[in-house]
Amino acid sequence: MRQPRGATLAEVALGTFIFAVFSLGVLALLIRCNQLNHQDKSLSQVNSLSEGLMEELVMLARSEDGFQNLASQSLRPAGDPDYVYSVEVSTPMTGLKKVTLLLYYHDPSGSAAAIDTARPNLGLATCLGTALEQP
Amino acid sequence: MKRRGLSLMEVLIAGSLMVGILITAEATVRYLWNNNQRMRDALGPRQQIRSFFLQLKRDLRSASFLFLGYDGNLMGEHITVPAAGGTGTALLFAVPSDDSANTEYTVCLLTPRARSQYDANNPDARELLYHRYKSVPSVPPNTPGGLMPASMAIGTSKVFDVYLPPGPATGSDPPFSIRISNNGAGIRVMTHFLVNPQRGNKVTERYDAFFTLRNNV
Numbered sequence: 001m002r003q004p005r006g007a008t009l010a011e012v013a014l015g016t017f018i019f020a021v022f023s024l025g026v027l028a029l030l031i032r033c034n035q036l037n038h039q040d041k042s043l044s045q046v047n048s049l050s051e052g053l054m055e056e057l058v059m060l061a062r063s064e065d066g067f068q069n070l071a072s073q074s075l076r077p078a079g080d081p082d083y084v085y086s087v088e089v090s091t092p093m094t095g096l097k098k099v100t101l102l103l104y105y106h107d108p109s110g111s112a113a114a115i116d117t118a119r120p121n122l123g124l125a126t127c128l129g130t131a132l133e134q135p
Numbered sequence: 136m137k138r139r140g141l142s143l144m145e146v147l148i149a150g151s152l153m154v155g156i157l158i159t160a161e162a163t164v165r166y167l168w169n170n171n172q173r174m175r176d177a178l179g180p181r182q183q184i185r186s187f188f189l190q191l192k193r194d195l196r197s198a199s200f201l202f203l204g205y206d207g208n209l210m211g212e213h214i215t216v217p218a219a220g221g222t223g224t225a226l227l228f229a230v231p232s233d234d235s236a237n238t239e240y241t242v243c244l245l246t247p248r249a250r251s252q253y254d255a256n257n258p259d260a261r262e263l264l265y266h267r268y269k270s271v272p273s274v275p276p277n278t279p280g281g282l283m284p285a286s287m288a289i290g291t292s293k294v295f296d297v298y299l300p301p302g303p304a305t306g307s308d309p310p311f312s313i314r315i316s317n318n319g320a321g322i323r324v325m326t327h328f329l330v331n332p333q334r335g336n337k338v339t340e341r342y343d344a345f346f347t348l349r350n351n352v
Contacts, residue, residue, distance in 0.1 A: 030170065041177070
């Protein structure tokens with residue numbers, strides 16, 4: 001009877017390699033899932049926060065005084081400690097104002113209105129624009 | 136040639152290796168499972184909050200009247216709508232169907248309540264009830280303030296399962312809060328959900344929104 005032999009080094013190495021590739025694939029999938037979940041959370045927060053800030057500006061501009069006083073604003077805290085924002089207001093024609101809201105990621109190691117420029121787009125999270133008519 | 140058995144040392148080493156591999160595999164599977172569960176726990180309430188904000192934005196933008204300071208029982212819940220400049224947990228408003236002289240109004244109610252489905256891990260969690268009563272004309276015409284929500288026919292309800300923990304509406308980080316601006320035309324809605332999963336850590340996320348009435352008088 002032929003003696004059963006063990007696995008050769010090449011066989012073991014090949015098996016280990018296939019297992020490692022499969023494991024790394026699963027791990028990469030898991031990491032990507034986590035990243036997407038984090039992005040989804042971040043995008044949801046950015047959307048609700050930026051739309052909320054814009055809505056506040058719209059509310060202010062619905063009165064005559066509010067519309068006249070609507071002006072550009074420098075960087076300031078956005079209510080959520082993770083973000084800061086600025087507002088740019090221009091008057092393309094009489095009785096109409098173009099409002100642009102820029103929401104940035106906040107750099108917690110900097111000042112209260114510091115932008116986290118290490119992030120993509122130099123820290124710009126989103127940019128919203130609207131045109132407001134004089135009431 | 137005579138086959139010999141494995142030595143004690145070989146059996147011990149093989150056994151140790153097998154135990155090590157099994158422990159690693161079990162830990163990996165458990166980590167994957169917990170991670171998946173955690174993501175599902177967070178995604179559910181987050182999607183519900185997004186849907187809720189969309190629904191509220193659509194209706195509030197065309198709403199023409201807020202029942203500020205309303206106090207009474209509606210849909211089995213005690214409702215107290217904050218006054219202008221106030222804070223509360225309920226909202227009641229009327230949306231006109233069109234701009235005709237005798238338009239009909241749809242009254243919308245928003246209030247948190249205990250979750251319909253019992254969850255042993257989150258026994259105190261609340262959901263959001265969003266109810267739209269059947270539209271009715273106001274008497275006299277175009278005076279939505281004269282509508283009587285308590286006597287209206289029941290319409291359609293939507294429930295947003297957002298896992299709101301109990302807690303006061305006041306403070307800088309409430310679980311759920313509705314704040315009316317001083318001019319009565321702006322509404323800030325603050326939500327901070329909390330899910331206690333069967334396994335793993337708590338999942339908690341905060342979402343705020345602000346809505347401006349564009350059709351109010």
